[in-house]
Amino acid sequence: MPKGFTFLPSLALAIGMALPLAAETNADADTVVARVNGDEITLGHMIIARASLPPQYQEIEDKVLYDAILDQLIQQSLLKQVQGGEMPKHVALALENESRSLLAAETIEAILREALTEEALQAAYDEKYADGFGGDEYNASHILVETEEEAKAIKADLDGGADFAETAKEKSTGPSGPNGGELGWFGLGAMVPEFEQAVVALEKGQISEPVQTQFGWHVVILNDKRKATAPELEQVRGELAQQLQQEAIQARVDELTKAGEIERPELEGVGPEVLRQLDLVQE
Structure with missing residues (x-):
């Protein structure tokens, strides 16, 4: 809806003094509701003005708004006419x-x-x-630590045969640590992008290289993968x-x-x- 419709202080007075409106009318959008030095204000102008009100005014009763909107449009017409027909x-x-x-x-x-x-x-x-079936779902576990060095050391331990769940319980700083790092089943979009990319790239049972996210450094294992119903x-x-x-x-x-025929001429000496x-x- 058009911008630029703002209330002048007359709204406050109108809220207290407005009269009820008829429930039905035979008028149309071209029905003239006021003339200001010959310039016509129509019911259509008022309807558009009503629809463009900010949210805090949308809940006000129509019978309250009617006179306020008409007064506003009359005042705007008077102020507009000061320009004498000039269009800046x-x-x-x-x-x-x-x-x-x-x-x-x-x-x-x-x-x-x-x-x-x-x-x-x-x-x-x-x-x-x-x-x-829907999209792919993944079941993964992770070990979260603060630094890349810690993550690399954990990855080396896991490659050497350390148990993932026990290592997570001992060293993970994430809330899933006490549960062996298990995150349960999740679909695409549930995890931050860097973590998701690491999970998607894994085969079942494979352990990732250290992955950095906004939460820290992760070592991830893909426990299983399935198609969602x-x-x-x-x-x-x-x-x-x-x-x-x-x-x-x-x-x-x-x-x-x-x-279409679209032209975008090069403008010398003109930058953003x-x-x-x-x-x-x-x-």
């Missing part, structure tokens, strides 16, 4: 950006509505879980919907980019720092 460059540019953004959002909404059908969701589900469609509906939407938007953008030069848009 930075205002014109902001309006162009806002128009571009809103119209692009309308296109995106249309793409999303077309892409997100029950048939498309079912097809995406069938494709992803056709074999009846496929979830029900309702369990992954949100995930699949997001995937379909992203793919549809990207496909449309790629299509438009390929078909130009973005800070507000004086260029002032008149």
